[in-house]
Amino acid sequence: MFLCVSPNPAIDKRMTLPALSPGEIHRAKTVQAFPGGKSTHVAMALKALGAEPLWIGLCGGSTGAELLAGLKKLGIDAHPVPQIGDTRTNVEIIDEAGVVTEIREPGSPVSAAELSAFERACNVLFEKGRESTTVIFSGSLPGGAPNNFYANLIAAARAAGCRTFLDTSGEPLKLALASHPDFVKPNQDEAATALGVKITSRESFANALSQFLSLGACSAAISLGADGMIYAPGKSVPGLFAPAVPLTPKSTVGCGDAALAGFAFALSAGSSPENALRTAAACATANCLADSPGAIDKNVMNKFRSQIHVETFMPDP
Numbered sequence: 357m358f359l360c361v362s363p364n365p366a367i368d369k370r371m372t373l374p375a376l377s378p379g380e381i382h383r384a385k386t387v388q389a390f391p392g393g394k395s396t397h398v399a400m401a402l403k404a405l406g407a408e409p410l411w412i413g414l415c416g417g418s419t420g421a422e423l424l425a426g427l428k429k430l431g432i433d434a435h436p437v438p439q440i441g442d443t444r445t446n447v448e449i450i451d452e453a454g455v456v457t458e459i460r461e462p463g464s465p466v467s468a469a470e471l472s473a474f475e476r477a478c479n480v481l482f483e484k485g486r487e488s489t490t491v492i493f494s495g496s497l498p499g500g501a502p503n504n505f506y507a508n509l510i511a512a513a514r515a516a517g518c519r520t521f522l523d524t525s526g527e528p529l530k531l532a533l534a535s536h537p538d539f540v541k542p543n544q545d546e547a548a549t550a551l552g553v554k555i556t557s558r559e560s561f562a563n564a565l566s567q568f569l570s571l572g573a574c575s576a577a578i579s580l581g582a583d584g585m586i587y588a589p590g591k592s593v594p595g596l597f598a599p600a601v602p603l604t605p606k607s608t609v610g611c612g613d614a615a616l617a618g619f620a621f622a623l624s625a626g627s628s629p630e631n632a633l634r635t636a637a638a639c640a641t642a643n644c645l646a647d648s649p650g651a652i653d654k655n656v657m658n659k660f661r662s663q664i665h666v667e668t669f670m671p672d673p
Contacts, residue, residue: 610649
């Protein structure tokens with residue numbers, strides 16, 4: 357079973373324009389809205405891969421109702437936890453040159469009572485899926501949530517025997533490492549910020565992975581955008597690198613989320629580290645051509661998967 361935990365979900369609104377000019381009036385050519393937020397994208401990608409993920413998130417207002425309706429249409433089992441504030445809306449603007457501009461709302465602040473209700477609901481699902489569930493925590497935290505929110509949830513999930521995957525940034529990422537998540541996957545900028553280092557070369561990538569492991573993660577990957585993806589399956593074992601497949605993307609929004617879904621799906625099925633990285637990289641690549649973030653096509657993913665060659669290296673101890 358897969359459980360996707362989404363404390364700060366969204367509606368993703370994708371607009372296309374001839375060009376984006378600051379200070380000018382624009383008329384969008386197309387506007388589409390989809391269920392969004394990083395954990396939602398993960399659930400969508402898992403569904404496309406053939407899994408039946410559960411999704412739990414804080415939802416409020418008309419946008420929260422729209423989000424739940426969208427998840428239902430996709431066949432994703434949703435467990436909403438009510439909040440008074442409206443679910444946020446994120447905007448993705450794509451111009452004719454293929455340049456993507458994102459505007460992300462912070463999300464409505466949540467109360468202590470709402471956070472407690474969310475934690476209780478998560479704990480019920482952790483216990484229900486004891487010893488058999490992969491729990492995926494991803495995305496930003498809403499206003500009002502403490503920075504150790506993910507750390508506490510990961511500790512509770514691990515206490516229930518669940519496997520834990522994490523994709524977040526900043527202080528919530530740093531604090532969560534002490535709870536020993538089974539897997540973390542920041543992108544290059546997020547990893548550099550969390551560790552306070554520059555990540556610009558193969559050597560610095562490997563050192564960053566080693567630091568994540570030494571700080572508590574059991575395994576770690578860093579997505580490098582057009583440069584590919586790097587993965588450390590554990591301490592004192594060879595690291596792995598998958599170069600990116602050259603293509604012209606529709607959008608790269610959600611590629612990291614699709615990669616996280618690929619890792620979770622493959623590793624939970626007992627795939628080797630090499631095959632898990634190959635699947636994750638292929639999911640990210642397929643997302644580049646998807647009609648919306650997370651809406652990958654499994655056949656497209658499989659085509660790219662056959663093209664990805666994984667290289668090995670030995671990270672620093």
